[in-house]
Amino acid sequence: MKHLRQELWFNTPHRRDYLNITSQVEALVRQSGVANGLCLVNAMHITASVYINDDEHGLLEDYDEWLEKLAPHAPTSQYRHNRTGEDNADAHMKRQIMGREVVVAITDGKLDLGPWEQIFYGEFDGRRKKRVLVKIIGE
Amino acid sequence: MKHLRQELWFNTPHRRDYLNITSQVEALVRQSGVANGLCLVNAMHITASVYINDDEHGLLEDYDEWLEKLAPHAPTSQYRHNRTGEDNADAHMKRQIMGREVVVAITDGKLDLGPWEQIFYGEFDGRRKKRVLVKIIGE
Amino acid sequence: MKHLRQELWFNTPHRRDYLNITSQVEALVRQSGVANGLCLVNAMHITASVYINDDEHGLLEDYDEWLEKLAPHAPTSQYRHNRTGEDNADAHMKRQIMGREVVVAITDGKLDLGPWEQIFYGEFDGRRKKRVLVKIIGE
Numbered sequence: 001m002k003h004l005r006q007e008l009w010f011n012t013p014h015r016r017d018y019l020n021i022t023s024q025v026e027a028l029v030r031q032s033g034v035a036n037g038l039c040l041v042n043a044m045h046i047t048a049s050v051y052i053n054d055d056e057h058g059l060l061e062d063y064d065e066w067l068e069k070l071a072p073h074a075p076t077s078q079y080r081h082n083r084t085g086e087d088n089a090d091a092h093m094k095r096q097i098m099g100r101e102v103v104v105a106i107t108d109g110k111l112d113l114g115p116w117e118q119i120f121y122g123e124f125d126g127r128r129k130k131r132v133l134v135k136i137i138g139e
Numbered sequence: 140m141k142h143l144r145q146e147l148w149f150n151t152p153h154r155r156d157y158l159n160i161t162s163q164v165e166a167l168v169r170q171s172g173v174a175n176g177l178c179l180v181n182a183m184h185i186t187a188s189v190y191i192n193d194d195e196h197g198l199l200e201d202y203d204e205w206l207e208k209l210a211p212h213a214p215t216s217q218y219r220h221n222r223t224g225e226d227n228a229d230a231h232m233k234r235q236i237m238g239r240e241v242v243v244a245i246t247d248g249k250l251d252l253g254p255w256e257q258i259f260y261g262e263f264d265g266r267r268k269k270r271v272l273v274k275i276i277g278e
Numbered sequence: 279m280k281h282l283r284q285e286l287w288f289n290t291p292h293r294r295d296y297l298n299i300t301s302q303v304e305a306l307v308r309q310s311g312v313a314n315g316l317c318l319v320n321a322m323h324i325t326a327s328v329y330i331n332d333d334e335h336g337l338l339e340d341y342d343e344w345l346e347k348l349a350p351h352a353p354t355s356q357y358r359h360n361r362t363g364e365d366n367a368d369a370h371m372k373r374q375i376m377g378r379e380v381v382v383a384i385t386d387g388k389l390d391l392g393p394w395e396q397i398f399y400g401e402f403d404g405r406r407k408k409r410v411l412v413k414i415i416g417e
Contacts, residue, residue: 114183253322
């Protein structure tokens with residue numbers, strides 16, 4: 001069994017950002033030499049997501065507005081978690097909607113994705129260094 | 140390490156449908172010859188889900204109504220994504236709530252599911268051919 | 279390839295509870311002897327979740343309140359599923375928001391978690407015996 005572990009680091013300019021990281025993950029799959037296996041990609045922070053969906057600008061704005069509706073940032077005093085001195089309780093909720101991780105099949109040495117599937121890093125409490133874990137196993 | 144890759148194709152009659160695909164996945168596990176491993180089942184399209192829950196008619200209707208409340212289809216003009224000519228922005232959101240994929244343990248050559256766990260294909264923008272990926276690895 | 283399968287059983291005192299199970303999963307990883315691989319942790323019941331987030335008391339209360347807002351328990355008559363004699367339709371929804379499973383990388387014989395990542399069992403219809411599956415594969 002072959003395996004590879006790599007961290008991807010991000011420092012986004014805004015509180016919330018949506019970054020397409022597909023090509024970075026694809027490069028690690030090539031580097032791993034795995035022809036058939038599984039590729040786990042997960043946020044290592046609990047106020048961010050890794051998810052798969054469309055790389056379409058309007059949709060990313062729709063997601064952002066929708067998540068704000070389901071778990072609004074303000075007023076920050078509505079969340080008990082923010083009494084700890086944080087202001088990111090909403091980010092812990094948005095991340096649960098969008099998910100922590102994706103597991104992608106590797107077939108013939110490539111990410112086995114559908115035609116529109118793109119891997120995204122969803123940041124909900126950015127403007128600081130945070131990271132994603134890529135773990136690949138297979139043969 | 141053994142591995143198997145198979146696509147399952149669907150063309151649902153309605154915009155939204157919920158199909159129990161457990162027996163199709165179970166058949167692929169048998170075919171793989173894997174006794175212990177992992178089985179990834181994921182939608183290859185970004186307006187559909189694979190999730191695990193109950194095969195109970197009332198619950199499926201409850202899910203449908205609940206998802207419409209959290210991410211309504213109409214008016215379609217409320218979503219920027221639909222300015223691209225699509226009318227399926229809501230489907231991209233419903234899919235995030237229900238999830239893209241499940242990973243199921245394989246033990247003694249079978250899907251290692253709890254008593255009520257059933258694997259579902261959740262379609263949120265149907266009436267066209269779409270597919271699910273099954274990838275099995277193990278020994 | 280090494281593999282390990284273990285069930286963890288819970289009987290929570292309230293309808294909804296949030297239990298940190300990280301150390302129990304970590305112990306199974308040690309027991310498996312796997313240095314590099316994947317660890318799947320999933321609820322075997324469809325009214326409970328396994329998810330990763332913060333072990334902070336205020337946040338757990340925030341989650342509970344938020345989930346009640348997105349999928350209220352009462353009135354139980356609002357859900358078709360409850361006509362079967364159940365009163366747990368809301369639990370089937372809360373579980374979809376929080377997720378069924380997590381897949382965690384194993385590196386150097388340990389769960390490869392970020393600094394604040396903790397594995398939780400989220401119970402939404404408790405006060406009875408229910409279980410979680412841990413499946414570990416790797417080398």
